[in-house]
Amino acid sequence: MAHLELEGIVQRYGSHTVVDGVGFRVETGSIACLLGPSGCGKTTLLRCIAGFEEIAAGEIRVGGRTVSRPGRRVPPEQRQIGMVFQDYALFPHLSVAANVGFGLAALAISDRQARVAELLATVGLGGQGNKYPHELSGGQQQRVALARALAPQPQLILLDEPFSNLDVGLRERLSLEVREILKSQNITAVLVTHDQHEAFAMADELGVMAAGIIQQWDSPYRVYHQPANRFVADFVGQGVFLSGMVVDESRVEVELGVLESRLPLECSQGCEPCGKGCGVEVLLRPDDVIHDDRSTLLAEVRHKAFRGAEILYTLRLESGVEVLSLVPSHHDHAIGERIGIRLDVDHVVAFKTPTRAFPLTAQAIRFHR
Template structure:
């Protein structure tokens, strides 16, 4: 049975719909992420799951039991959900030990103390229990907040932009560490973030949200390599859309050559196997374009972004179209220089371009 299930969940402020018919389920021990731009409804949806907000329609279930419908709502404190907030929300007048033990007041003191010591060791804060929050770094305070949420062994952990107040390097490192902690505890969790690097580092599955809807719920690999629509393609990773024409046998012809897919080419949402000469836009990621001095296809270096091991080149093709290419940094080319490139992709992500495809009218 799913730990959490959302069925056609709707939430509104007055006439303004914030969450619009969201469906997903989460199995025990899995870590999910609601990912999307500001204002897409992800934090509102998290607050609905926590029980802080009512829903206007649909149903939220925990272990098969309805906790939110349009007619009734189980109180947050009765849902056995742990919450980690963006601002940590630690009690400044309590020590680290006392903060972590806050939700263990119904346990015998010896049992509660043992649980606190175990969690502080788990989050890497062994021996820090006598300190107060202001004596800790931001990363340490976030670990305390996580330990406090984990202490009562909740059925679900919700993390609302938990790393947004930290610097980039610490944010990336801590997201990996928090995932390890959650996995060791066997916790089921949902993270809310607008940062895809955090989402990829932490989540087993990700729901990309836009305008109150889940645009795609999938594993990180598929979001990057097989986006469901243009919004997901644009929001996840980097890439460009170049024009192409669909040919038989899962092939697409474009300026860079013919790209053959390992799956049928989908030239629009209703046509899942297209070979009728449709005009499409093809998504090319930087890792789909390989630097190759022996290639006859030449491109001009328009821009370059040094990234240590790699350089991200913006390249102009003969037609004036631009593509991106991620190249090992020992290939250091000057702006305006022509370099050889070739395609290296094993599938095609195509979106219908312009007029309706011919296959739209096929019998």
């Protein structure tokens, strides 16, 4: 059952449309993410869901109840929505326990104390209730903010760039911890972020936004491996595009050979199969290009980025085109060295381009899936 439903949401500031006809559904207990660059409208959309802003068109429903439509807006405090802000927004003069219990004034003191203690234990801060925010680390403050949002048992939690003030290592670890907490509480949540690593770590479903429009609403796996259009392909993950030519509905020829796809080749934003001879740009992710010493296909190492367990190589093909390859770090090759590669492409992701010539090797490589 959908716990949050948006239909045709439009929001404008004067004549400038910030959110343009957005609609999606989030099932009860699911974690959704709005992912996109700065200025794409994701935070404005979150504020509309929270009730901080009017909408120009459309309808927002929470738990089946309409909370926003043009001319009618249920106040934020009556929506049963919890909010976790980017800057935590903790009260510096209140203890951790008082911050968490701030929204529980209607409860008896004993019940409020029990609820606060339960939540602090849930977020890993048991016994820390007498401390003040300035005595905590950034990650601990974020846990307090989450506990405070959960305290009134809201129907929905909204998280606005909640980890952006943390260092990378803590950000990744805390995003997984927050997901586990939300799942243990069966809380429906919507996260807003520009960081795809956070989105992948937390979300059950993902909406990629640009120019006020959701470009793709899908699972993180499909957004990465089956991007709906060129913007999503460029924005999510790393990759390069190779010029290619469609052979038939499931094969495309590129410089490295002929790729065969287990899915019909979709190479237009309308997702219509290309015809034979159509010029395309084929997306190759770093995990599509495999280092293989036995391969007769060679590429020159141009750059390398050490990442601990892996090295991200930039490799130049015979034509001069460069591709990326993610390789276990015990394969440590020097700049200028030529190494063998092969492709492991599960299905072809391609977008139409004007037909043009491109170099092809004599050997055709076929990948059956």
